[in-house]
Amino acid sequence: MSRTRDQDACPGALQVHQAADGALARVRLPGGMLTAAQLEALAEAAERFGSGTLELTGRGNVQVRGISEPEAVAAAVAAAGLLPSATHERVRNIVASPLSGRAGGLTDVRPWVSRLDNAVQTDPELAGLPGRFWFSLDDGRGDVSSLAADAGLHVGPDGVALLLAGRDTGVRLTPDDCVGALVTVARRFVRVRGNAWRVSELDDPAVLLTDFGLADFAPSAPTGASFPPGRPPVGWIDQSDSHVALGAAVPLGVLTVRQAQFLAAIDAPMVITPWRSLLVCDLDEGVAETALRVLAPLGLVFDESSRWLSVTACVGSPGCAKSRADVRADAAQAVEAGTRNGNVHYVGCERACGRPVVGEVLVATDDGYRPLRP
16 A cells, blocks of 8 residues: 655654644654753753644654744754754654663664664665654564564564564574664665555565565564564663663653753653653662652653553644544543543544554544544
């Protein structure tokens, strides 16, 4: 299945999207990695030129909405070191196991993030990747492989598996070959994609495996079925180096400027996860205890049993002109009332923007909500 529209309108920091509430910029964060100074810079840009909030996306990126001066926001993003390539900024979509190298996992994939990001930026051909194309680097715990990214790596006992659309292709790689293999798949996708924006939209994804001498990959297998759904790491997390990471769920992925400023004040490395949550890492226990006492009353959620972990929503009205309802307000009301069980994603129209891989999708109607698929 290929798209009927040739133009890739996926926003970036330079190519913004004109939404109903103003311009929207999306800042790519490979591996979700962010410094305190960079978060502070984004918060300041959102406060001065945007809606006063930061949106965490399902690919571990950050959005600024309601922008009055797009050039000023782009300049702030660049000054913070978050815009290293004007030609490739929209194609730096890389998710990685958020706790990799700190707690659990078979391999620290963080070095692969930087190597892949550099390889993508220095390859002129990969500037032609669609803005929706993304990579996943899973350290063996199965969290980001479950998201069914277009091209991925999954560390296992028999080597590193190459994935397409969340499915194991059967190709096994050595650590030294991993980044090159992903670049090879991405180049091949640029050459054969036609109007397709995602690997799952190709008639035969096996065409991407030609360079690996393998052509029996089964594209008909259900996307992402090999890996159980991942969940955000939430709460107090003991790192392997005796430090602590704090995992915070961000209700509906909307981070206020005030919350961002308090987070930045901790002056610790952070990771934005693809579940619209965040990690504050490498903390001493005393700092972590103080941070918890400050951040929880601000609305960040550190309880892994909270219903906020299972409810998401698109922006809805008034941010989107196509939406039939203020879906964020309705989703928040549903959380408070406890009216839904399981993973639920609320959307304002049939496009179902931002829907996760698993869970029920409820679409707004003139008199309430209905399942997107009967």
